Amino acid sequence: MIEYRESHEVDLDxxxxxxxxxxxxxxxxxxxxxxxxxxxxxxHAYDGVRLVGFCRAISDGVSNAYVSSVMVDPEYQRRGIGRxxxxxxxxxxxxIKF
Numbered sequence: 303m304i305e306y307r308e309s310h311e312v313d314l315d316x317x318x319x320x321x322x323x324x325x326x327x328x329x330x331x332x333x334x335x336x337x338x339x340x341x342x343x344x345x346h347a348y349d350g351v352r353l354v355g356f357c358r359a360i361s362d363g364v365s366n367a368y369v370s371s372v373m374v375d376p377e378y379q380r381r382g383i384g385r386x387x388x389x390x391x392x393x394x395x396x397x398i399k400f
Contacts (some may be wrong), residue, residue: 304355304383305348308390312338312346318355324373341368344385347374354378357387358398365393367400 319342322328329337338344342363347355354375361367368392374384390400 303349304378304381304386306386307346307348308343308345310341310344313321313353314338317346317356320329320353320356320373322340326371326373332372337371341370345390345392347378347383347387350371355383355387357384357391359391362399363398364388365398367395367398369400375387 314331317334318329318331318339340359340360341358342361343359345355345357346353352375355373355378357369357372359367359369369388372384372388374387392398
């Protein structure tokens with residue numbers, strides 16, 4: 303069962319590992335920390351302790367938001383994980399244009 307978390311508390315080492323199979327460039331810990339900290343909203347997905355999905359939105363929190371860095375481990379794709387993470391990013395934010 304996939305567990306979804308909506309927080310900035312992401313295992314940055316696991317995020318670094320997830321990037322490569324999702325065709326994202328390898329980045330150092332500081333870079334990843336800035337990405338997560340700079341995001342307004344973050345959603346991540348776990349299978350047990352394994353990080354299998356990540357996405358974030360950059361926003362002013364009032365009118366506009368931009369979805370960024372959507373990734374799902376290729377072994378877990380086509381299971382609705384990406385769709386669920388995106389739904390969690392936008393749900394309850396009806397006044398914000400994504």
